[in-house]
Amino acid sequence: MAELSTLARPYAKAAFEFAETAGDLQGWSQSLATAGAVAQQSNVVRLLASPSVTADQQAQALIEICGDALNEQGQNFLTVLSENRRLQLLPDISQQFDVLKANREKAVDVEVTAAHELDAEQQQKLIDALSTKLERKVNMQVRLDKSLLGGAVIRAGDTVIDGSIRGRLAKLAESLHS
């Protein structure tokens, strides 16, 4: 995992900088997401791992599968990847591209897991509070999880704010244990 993301970093950076100058961040993000999803299909994975398929054939196959999702530069990008036999990095590249894009747009994906349904007012309150705290534009997704018993868990990247009853009970249990 760690090694793959290291390999993917220069490609993601190059693609991002190119897309930025071209002014097409959204389009590139979608193309890469499609290509990444395709590269994760089990038969495509087998195709990419096969030594009997040449790099050129691999690139052609991927470009054909993706079809309209790729513009000309996108196709060139896949060809470059295939020349270095790095097509299996596509999911990582797509992920890193999105991180770079979010950083540039000062946006952050926040996942809120709540024990009860949150109404619109509560959601807006959360978004406002989080935007000031994280100093980012917040894209919030809400999930329901009854097993939290109460409260909510907020996840923004690596940062986790656990305000659930279950989390508090776990803390209490640990402090009684020690």
Added chain:
Amino acid sequence: MQQLNPSEISEIIKSRIDNLNVSSEAQNEGTIVSVSDGIIRIHGLDDVMYGEMIEFDGGVYGMALNLERDSVGAVVLGDYQGLAEGQKARCTGRVLEVPVGPELEGRVVDALGNPIDGKGPINAALTDAIEKVAPGVIERQSVDQPVQIGLKAIDAMVPIGRGQRELIIGDRQIGKTAIAVDAIINQKGSGIKCIYVAIGQKAASVAAVVRKLEEHGAMEHTIVVAATASDPAAMQFLAPFAGCSMGEYYRDRGQDALIIYDDLTKQAWAYRQISLLLKRPPGREAYPGDVFYLHSRLLERAARVNPTYVEKFTNGEVKGKTGSLTALPVIETQAGDVSAFVPTNVISITDGQIFLEADMFNAGVRPAMNAGISVSRVGGAAQTKIIKKLSGGIRTALAQYRELAAFSQFASDLDEATKAQLDHGERVTELMKQKQYSPQSIAEMGVMVYAADNGYLQAVEVSKIGDFESALLSYMKAEHADLMAQINASGDYNDDIAAGFKAALDKFIATQTW
């Protein structure tokens, strides 16, 4: 069976519930990517610090050792069997701490300070970080008070002072631990607290040491920190640092402590294992590049600190007292090879070494100390007056004896002077032998060294010197208890004491035949 005290337990629970910090602070979280050989790789954890404790599911803790671009390498402190890929790992914002204080005395604990002797929980009031920076130059004081080991050979020839680091080095099964245990036993009543750190030893050996200490009443002033061979490498690597923090408690409060690391070779092995698994590049003998720093930062914390430091540390509670932590690290050599990597490192870090030799051990000289290469670089200033005055001749006598002994094997007839020197050397060598678990007081050593210096042993057969010694010591104890007590109290040497020794020895020789 342990008594269950309902009110007490409710009290604890109540106070814990009351004090529980339930504020939902933002935490840094990561995902376990791989678990292998006690090394955990974690994706995420962007804000983790070097050496920080990491919490895993199920209350298991780890320590972050490698901070890389995409992942964090950590060692697990404890059982890693329950951990799996995909589980969460959380930052705690704390560095590793162990309990310290007088509550630990008489106990056997693991590298994290948890009791393992079955005597119930340790209610230590304080905890302290295991990695700390050693006191600086301004805060130190030179070594000038002795630590009596109780072995004639060591106290006479390689004296150890409070705050010194003296290495005990030698092959396996040669009496390194025996010296360490004798040193602990001899601290009974001296006010020096002892910490015995066992690293990578058999649990049975640790149990044997603890039993011996208990038998000789030395466990009351001793803390045993054990990371046995079956403990994870991380624990063996951390145990000396944990023990050191427990010793620093006394040093910083104007008291004296003695710590024994038995042995640092095994700690270096454990650290090598961790480093290789973390994929740090191997160097000489496959040790990582910072194995020198591993031992130097540990041994630098053994020091004598001045009263100003103690006063500042205790906020003025303890005034005018110096504190000290004396370290006796142990290193095991392979077939007497002191030029291997770790032995040379530790020799260069310490203030001297006690070198134990297999040939001498096999010849029956125990402790098997080689007086020629064993040195103490700072202990001379700390030696008790009487021993310093009397033992000057011992080192030279032994040095000359070694030289002549080799030479005399080839020469058939020797002149009188040479014969006398050989004779004297042989007797001094015999005198330096000492049984295990029978440390001697300053006065006892003084009278024996006086007897050797002044030719009282000349008339005694070499094989009878041991008997002569025990007879003389019991005679001195019975007839001259006052003189002995006076010497033990002051450690002084003057004409009166010399006259007292002379009178006593003359009378002893006159009344007994040897």
